[in-house]
Amino acid sequence: MEGLEDRTYTADAEPGDHATVAGWVHEIRDLGGIAFLILRDTEGKIQVKFEKDEMDDDLVETGLNAARESVVSVTGAVEEEPRAPTGVEITPESVEVIAEADTELPLDPSGKVDADLSTRLDNRTLDLRKDEVQAIFEIRSEILRAAREAFRDANATEVTTPKIVATGTEGGTELFPITYFGEEAFMNQSPQLFKQLTAGSNLERVFEIGPIFRAEEHNTPRHLNEATxxxxxxxxxxxxxAMDVCESVVKSAYEAVSENCADQLETLGLAGEFEVPDDAFPRLTYEEAIEKINATGELDEQLVWGDDLPTEGEHALGQEMGRHYFITDWPSEIKPFYIKDHDDDEALSTGFDLMHPRMELVSGGQREHRYEQLIEGFEQQGLDPDEFAYYTDMFKYGMPPHAGWAIGAERLIMTLLDLDNIREAVLYPRDRQRLSP
Structure with a gap:
């Protein structure tokens, strides 16, 4: 691999350069006396021209016998060629096959032959060589970068909380048990309790981007068992x-993608239709939401106070709203124990959800910071406060009022890019059927 320390990316190769490019064999076109190898790297593609009668036979044989997806390096002169895919081509002086690929590939990275999602996920490395798949994860990276920047603009400190815990955030349901030095422990469902404890320190405002684990029985296009x-x-x-910060983070993600991912949006066919939310997200009360859902006539039975919103109800409301919106003032009885009630009405919680027309994105609210009321909340939901002493004890020592929320990164990406399946937004998904790769 001599010369790769001076490697030039395909997008940077300009006429007049003497360059070494390295990447994968995307395609070989043999036209008889002349042939072309299309080399692909992370920046794009470049044409390598072989004029058979004017080149060394071994050089031609090495280049044209390389199987598709083999890793090669090519050194030679870069010349202008308007008919080439990128307007330039390389006339090779040397070709090295760094890693030969099998001639039988489990899927076609060029995308000319479709593969089902399961086959793609089984062979994710090959799948990620496709431009549109790579574009999704470049956009994902930009979304997470923008979220971090928005949090820092909100004066929040990034933290990392444990993913192995003694008790579940919301009790014993949907928990993955593990053996921890002979004792039972669990994979954390959420950083909820830890981020509250940390906000109760002098850090005050904190954020985290990290994995959560839920033993969901659901096996749908929008559920995962490991999510970010x-x-x-x-x-x-x-x-x-908290809703103000939430809206800011979501809008920042859209703005960053619009400003910094034009090429990726073009690759995904979204360049002309991608819209950045501009107006403030409407805030509907729970009561207003069920009234609007009932008025659509889409449900067989009318919703009444205290009902959770069924998926078909969310879809009906989403169609009517046509944009992001919050649902606020949920009934206390259907929100978790740590959500604070309104001071003037204990039947109403301060819980809120951020909705996209397709699905729920965010769950949040103000937290109960008063010790006695927190203990009552545990007991009302059938939880033993003693099992959460590490959490509840800290509320005896000056816990300020606090509020927060969580959004699933994959759901944000799925809705932002209008993906059909949430697994498209995960490198290596974990669901009911998939534990490898």
């Missing part, structure tokens, strides 16, 4: 403040 959660918690914040 984007979490915020802020001391001296109420639920209105």
């Amino acid at each position: 959660s984007i979490d915020f918690e802020g001391a001296f914040c109420d639920h209105e403040d």
Whole structure:
């Protein structure tokens, strides 16, 4: 691999250069006396021209006998060629096959032959060589970068909380048990309790982007058993403040993709239709939401106070709203124990959800910061407060009012890019059927 320390990416190769490019054999076109090898790297593609009668036979044989997806390096003169895919081509002086690929590939990285999602996920490395798949994960990276920047603009500190815990965030359901030095432990469902404890320190505002684990029985295009959660918690914040931060982070993600991912949007066919939310997200109360859903006539039975919103109800409301919106003031009885009730009405919680027309994205609210009321919340939901002493004890030592939320990164990406299946937004998904790769 001599010369790769001076490697030139395909997008940077210009006429007049003497360059070494390296990547994968995307395609070989043999036209008789002349042939072309299309080399692909992370920046794009470049044409390598072989004039058979004017070149060394071994050089021609090495280049044209390389199987598709073999890793090669090519050194030679870069010349202008308007008919080439990128307007330039290389006349090779040397070709080295760095890693030969099998001639039988489990899927076609060029995309000319379709493969089903299961086959693609079984062979994710090959799948990621496709431009449109690579574009999704370049956009994902930009979304996470933008989220971090928005959090820092909100004066929040990035933290990392444990993923192995003694008790579940919301009790014993949907937990993955593991053996921890002979004792039972669990994979954490959420950083909820830890981010509250950390917000109760002098850090005040914190955020985390990290994995969560839920033993969901669901096996749908929008559920995962390992997901990436984007979490915020802020001391001296109420639920209105938390919604403001949430809206800012989501809008920042859209703005960053619009500004910095034009090529990727073009690759995905979204360049002309990608829209950045501009107006403030509407805030509907739970009562207003069920009234609107009932008015659509889409449900067989009318919703009544205290019902959770069924998927078909969310879809009907999403169609009517046509944009991101919050649902606020949920009934206390259907929100988790740590969500604070309104001071003037204990039947109403400060819980909120951020909805996309397709699905729920965010769950959040102001937290109960008063010790006695927190203990009552545990007991009302059939949880033993003693099992959560590491959490509840800290509320005896000056816990400020605080609020926060969490959004699933994959759901954000799925809705932002209008993907059909959430697994498209995960490198190596974990669901009911998939534990490898």
